[in-house]
Amino acid sequence: MAATKTTTKPSANGTASKAETTAKNERLAVLKTYKIYINGQFPRTESGRYYTIKLSNKEQVNVCLSSRKDFRNSVSAAREAQEKWAGKTAYNRSQILYRIAEMLETRRAQFTEELVNQGASAAAAKEEISIAVDRLIYYAGWCDKFNQVFSSVNPVSSSHFNFSSLEPTGVVAAIADQNSRLLGLVSIIAPVIASGNTIIALASTQFPLSAITFAEVLNTSDLPAGVVNILTGEVSELLVPFTTHMDVNAVYINTNNQQDKVTAETNAALNVKRVKVEASIDWTLPKNEDPYRILDYTEVKTTWHPIGI
Template sequence: MSRIEVLKTYKIYIGGKFPRTESGRYYQPMNDKNALGNICLSSRKDLRNAVVAARGALAGWSNRTAYNKSQILYRIAEMLEGRRAQFVSELEQQGSSKAEASKEVDASIDRLIYFAGWCDKYTQVFGAINPVATSHFNFSSYEPTGVVGIITPEKSSLLGLVSVVAPVIAGGNTCVVLASESKPLCAITFAEVLATSDVSGGVVNILTGKSNELLPHFGSHMDINAVTYCREDKTEIKALQLDAVDNLKRIKVLSEDVDHEKAWETPYLILDHSEVKTTWHPVENISAAGSGY
């Protein structure tokens, strides 16, 4: 009598914890007629809970020093490296060859390290002291946008998620992530990495489920400040943009083809969800005051 395999239940990740979906529903993605696991079908209530957690974590995360955020992103990369074999195995289960899976895990680790390096540098590179015609210093610097919704690439289980989450949190934002529906395994395993990587609960929240059920709520939720969408469905893009009108949230549409090369390694991805703050400070007009001699 053959043994019946016990499939893993991949729970969602909200506020640093792993609850089951409030809806009580789940689905089983398949590969060669074999079920890969029990995956939660997240509900609107799950999304609302995730946004509450993200908003609650925003002040603490955004006020951490840039150097500390850099340390934490590097720690995520370290923990991902330590569980490399598990991620390779899950990618293979979802249809990748061993070589493709190894390449994707390596690229994900390297991308985390890349953005860890930018945490304490991008404000220096892109900030400015602006020329003005009055007796003032005029400084421009970058601050986080707030809570960012992320719709990850459907075709990529791990690298797509890492490529959009890393720059968002590097910039001091918190996020609510919708993982790939057809390839969700690595997303929740990545949440297990986050839970042991010094990332405060609520900074990254990961949901699984159907985009046609959850996408309208990403667009209409009044406490989500911006959304990054990384898929190719033009109908979904238009609907998301229309839903976002009421609170004027920023919608950033990125390509679903998250390559393994350097195209996605740019600090401009951090700026996508940053706001420019300009400060004026009065200064004595030296020419009017005289030289002092």
């Protein structure tokens, strides 16, 4: 389908109260349709299905219930985008991640409102956005450094120059922390794409709004189409396609459910996916940002060449 890009103004977010505006006979607010984000576009789910989120302001939002086909389309987009994204200079990727942080910062008000409407306290919302911005900047800074820190020149016992450097694993499918409104998603997307991977992330089922708004941030941040794809929907429905797709190289699954862990790790064996299963954590803690999260989605490549004349 030819998806239309949702236009957003700071005032026209979906959280304005319909009841309030109509009662005072003022201007009717324009509500936002929350759609998914695939290949730099905002289509509705191909399945036409939705689920409903009730916000703390009594507002109700219909959210896409993404299907395995939406995931399949996302993987195609991510695969298509991957080599070009990895081929950009690290400095360029770094600037784009920084740009995402800039765009997020400028939309604090909208995100605060959304987070509050999804149940966060105003203070918590502010903190979460601040940390999300700072986390993006943290990983932006790593783009052109992690390879310096974690690569090696290997002193082999022959006349060869030998070095090992890190390269992106490829296409990563991630199920974000279901208990986090924004930070869990940002904290997994940033390290995955920092090295040149592309990602398909499933947002928290109960807190999908800021994930989609974050996609709007991404879409206005010079990030090439397909590098990040964000779906909304049910873990129970998407866990299997996420972990069985043969063109996915690595999966990140945030879950507290042992059966989901078993399923993910079992399915990963189909094509020897790299798989990381992690329990829900407090993403505000500094210890939950570190370059080893970049390393989780990289491959060590060792290159040999003779030294002669």
